[in-house]
Amino acid sequence: MFRSTILCCGGTGCHSNNSGEIIKEFKAQIAQKGLDKDVEVVETGCHGLCAVGPIVIVYPEGAFYSNVKVEDVSEIVDEHIIKGRLVQRLLFKDQSKSEAVKALSDTNFYKKQTRVALRNCGVINPENIDEYIAYDGYQALIKVLTTMKPEDVVKVLLDSGLRGRGGAGFPTGKKWQFAMMQPKGQKYVCCNADEGDPGAFMDRSVLEGDPHAVLEAMAIAGYTIGSNQGYIYVRAEYPIAVERCKIAIAQAKEYGLLGKNILGTGFDFDIDIRLGAGAFVCGEETALMTSIEGKRGEPHPRPPFPAVKGLFGKPTILNNVETYANIPQIILKGAEWFASMGTEKSKGTKVFALGGKITNTGLVEIPMGTTLRTVIEDIGGGIPNGKKFKAAQTGGPSGGCIPAEHLDIPIDYDNLISIGSMMGSGGMIVMDEDNCMVDIAKFFLEFTVDESCGKCTPCRIGTRRLLEYLDKITRGQATMQDLDDMEKLCYYIKDNALCGLGQTAPNPVLSTLRYFRDEYEAHIKEKRCPAGVCKHLLRYEITDACKGCSLCARKCPVNAISGEIKQKFNIDQDKCIKCGVCISNCKFGAIVKK
Amino acid sequence: MKSIDDIKAIRDKMQSEIILRDNTSGNDETRIVVGMATCGISAGARPVFNTLVEEVATRQLKNVKVTRSGCLGMCKLEPIVEVFVPGQEKVTYVHVDSEKAKQIVANHIVNGNICTEYLITNE
Numbered sequence: 001m002f003r004s005t006i007l008c009c010g011g012t013g014c015h016s017n018n019s020g021e022i023i024k025e026f027k028a029q030i031a032q033k034g035l036d037k038d039v040e041v042v043e044t045g046c047h048g049l050c051a052v053g054p055i056v057i058v059y060p061e062g063a064f065y066s067n068v069k070v071e072d073v074s075e076i077v078d079e080h081i082i083k084g085r086l087v088q089r090l091l092f093k094d095q096s097k098s099e100a101v102k103a104l105s106d107t108n109f110y111k112k113q114t115r116v117a118l119r120n121c122g123v124i125n126p127e128n129i130d131e132y133i134a135y136d137g138y139q140a141l142i143k144v145l146t147t148m149k150p151e152d153v154v155k156v157l158l159d160s161g162l163r164g165r166g167g168a169g170f171p172t173g174k175k176w177q178f179a180m181m182q183p184k185g186q187k188y189v190c191c192n193a194d195e196g197d198p199g200a201f202m203d204r205s206v207l208e209g210d211p212h213a214v215l216e217a218m219a220i221a222g223y224t225i226g227s228n229q230g231y232i233y234v235r236a237e238y239p240i241a242v243e244r245c246k247i248a249i250a251q252a253k254e255y256g257l258l259g260k261n262i263l264g265t266g267f268d269f270d271i272d273i274r275l276g277a278g279a280f281v282c283g284e285e286t287a288l289m290t291s292i293e294g295k296r297g298e299p300h301p302r303p304p305f306p307a308v309k310g311l312f313g314k315p316t317i318l319n320n321v322e323t324y325a326n327i328p329q330i331i332l333k334g335a336e337w338f339a340s341m342g343t344e345k346s347k348g349t350k351v352f353a354l355g356g357k358i359t360n361t362g363l364v365e366i367p368m369g370t371t372l373r374t375v376i377e378d379i380g381g382g383i384p385n386g387k388k389f390k391a392a393q394t395g396g397p398s399g400g401c402i403p404a405e406h407l408d409i410p411i412d413y414d415n416l417i418s419i420g421s422m423m424g425s426g427g428m429i430v431m432d433e434d435n436c437m438v439d440i441a442k443f444f445l446e447f448t449v450d451e452s453c454g455k456c457t458p459c460r461i462g463t464r465r466l467l468e469y470l471d472k473i474t475r476g477q478a479t480m481q482d483l484d485d486m487e488k489l490c491y492y493i494k495d496n497a498l499c500g501l502g503q504t505a506p507n508p509v510l511s512t513l514r515y516f517r518d519e520y521e522a523h524i525k526e527k528r529c530p531a532g533v534c535k536h537l538l539r540y541e542i543t544d545a546c547k548g549c550s551l552c553a554r555k556c557p558v559n560a561i562s563g564e565i566k567q568k569f570n571i572d573q574d575k576c577i578k579c580g581v582c583i584s585n586c587k588f589g590a591i592v593k594k
Numbered sequence: 595m596k597s598i599d600d601i602k603a604i605r606d607k608m609q610s611e612i613i614l615r616d617n618t619s620g621n622d623e624t625r626i627v628v629g630m631a632t633c634g635i636s637a638g639a640r641p642v643f644n645t646l647v648e649e650v651a652t653r654q655l656k657n658v659k660v661t662r663s664g665c666l667g668m669c670k671l672e673p674i675v676e677v678f679v680p681g682q683e684k685v686t687y688v689h690v691d692s693e694k695a696k697q698i699v700a701n702h703i704v705n706g707n708i709c710t711e712y713l714i715t716n717e
Contacts, residue, residue: 001611001644001647001648001651002611002647003643003644003647003660005615007615038644059615060659060660060661061659061661083630083631083662083664084630084631084661084662084663084664085664123615124612130604130608131608131612133601133604133605133608134604134605134608134609134611134612135612136605137605138601139601139605142598142601146598255595255596255600255601256595256596257596257601259595261595263595263596263597263598263601264595264597264598
């Protein structure tokens with residue numbers, strides 16, 4: 001019987017901050033002190049507060065240690081485990097409170113969250129199926145196999161109001177219903193874990209922290225539509241997620257929860273993993289299935305929809321990781337429970353990956369209908385360094401920006417579309433006054449130009465032309481005519497591209513144009529970047545505060561600064577590459593960016 | 595291959611092992627605190643602590659946490675166990691051993707009767 005449990009985060013965020021070594025060190029020290037019968041060390045999935053990782057939680061106290069280093073392990077073992085005194089120095093400090101916070105559940109970051117898809121992440125050991133079972137794992141599958149008909153499962157999902165968490169928000173129950181109604185024969189269940197949006201890592205965290213939830217939901221899907229084979233399509237850049245999925249599948253097979261004659265009920269279902277090479281377009285459903293078939297990942301027109309003619313030409317359902325992670329609990333707790341959360345047309349919760357200019361970078365799960373203000377100010381801890389909020393970008397390269405005037409809008413599928421953004425898979429990048437919106441649009445366009453598969457002309461050539469317009473604007477060479485032409489091109493691409501990638505690629509441009517047209521115009525008319533980001537429109541100048549110390553001239557990498565000691569120095573604008581080294585070195589604040 | 599009953603058995607067995615990770619640290623939880631400084635440990639607090647953990651787990655008591663504290667300053671009375679039931683005054687037991695620990699869980703935590711014979715006596 002363990003009297004204490006040490007949970008160490010083994011998610012990718014903490015892992016890259018050396019949590020693997022910390023876990024090893026804990027195990028070694030616990031064993032060395034002869035406590036390995038009393039104290040359990042568990043590697044978990046992501047807790048969400050990646051900004052302060054590596055994270056260590058010690059139960060039964062629930063003490064929440066942040067930014068733990070390997071050197072800190074002995075102090076935690078000696079002080080906390082042996083003597084029972086919390087290590088105050090390492091306890092997480094909430095921005096809003098002056099003193100250290102003892103437990104995770106006491107932080108503002110966690111208080112306003114509702115964890116459904118992430119309920120087991122950071123709580124269980126993802127490599128131990130028994131721990132998943134302890135938290136009612138596979139009970140939903142048992143319930144479905146022993147007491148429900150496929151029609152009943154579809155009805156529960158329809159009543160729950162669950163919509164696809166991959167971004168488009170198609171009702172999951174309907175998707176399953178279409179596939180169920182297809183004639184009997186070979187059908188497939190696919191899981192989309194090809195998370196490609198820059199800055200999004202919800203699906204990775206679920207697969208790393210709670211892989212069995214996805215397996216269980218896929219088996220339920222197999223039973224519902226009459227399929228005996230599932231595929232998880234996951235990108236090879238997620239090595240930890242892939243490894244944990246493999247372990248989970250092996251354990252589920254050993255227990256007879258996957259494979260032939262599951263739990264003696266006569267139902268067969270197997271799951272295989274297919275690795276993607278990281279092409280963004282393979283997150284699009286038709287391209288993803290083409291890739292699973294072993295061909296080049298290119299999309300094709302719909303209809304026929306996958307539910308009719310999908311993988312290998314057979315009826316197929318394809319759901320996102322987060323969608324699946326919700327399903328076992330909907331089955332167990334009922335449609336009413338799920339439908340009681342959220343707004344009229346968007347039920348349940350949504351996971352967002354918070355990134356950019358925000359204090360608590362990490363993963364948050366909120367009920368639909370929570371305002372953006374709550375997410376950014378309360379959960380996210382606000383903008384660091386006292387800067388002003390400018391916009392939040394949701395939906396990645398397919399989405400758009402939400403400006404400060406819409407901070408109080410309740411987040412759901414339809415509201416986000418009405419203000420020109422979209423839910424997307426859940427990346428949320430926060431921007432402050434130092435971000436140039438033209439530059440942001442350019443960043444996303446560079447991404448789509450790189451990732452366009454090249455099959456259709458509007459996307460392959462259109463996005464490139466679009467990027468050229470943006471480049472011209474940031475160089476101060478564009479005219480107002482260019483701005484109009486660029487806007488027209490956006491609508492042309494939207495209407496004519498083959499798949500979702502191209503159809504949504506102009507969204508970052510259109511939404512920044514909608515809310516920040518003045519910034520575009522400042523670049524064009526005044527040849528000025530209001531946020532001071534676009535290098536070609538910047539000038540570095542030395543003011544009269546210069547004492548002539550020559551430090552900047554010595555630090556300048558291109559020798560663009562010259563002058564006499566104790567007199568004002570000058571910057572040669574032709575040589576200057578606007579790197580900013582002079583500003584950060586000047587002791588007198590005598591260099592300004594214009 | 596496991597049967598449905600096997601899976602349920604695994605769940606029941608594992609639930610007692612993960613009970614420590616109960617995240618509901620609300621105000622309605624009962625805390626059993628054992629003095630685990632040098633004085634307490636040398637007087638035999640460790641077996642007392644382990645007994646308490648096992649008793650709470652085997653009885654599947656929800657909302658009861660067994661934790662440690664440092665020295666209370668009454669080293670001659672160790673091992674000391676303090677029980678905090680929400681809405682009631684704390685109760686301090688002294689000279690506790692494994693047998694007394696079992697009685698404390700059975701009588702005080704489960705049935706709500708304070709074990710008066712283990713309290714501090716005014717000599």
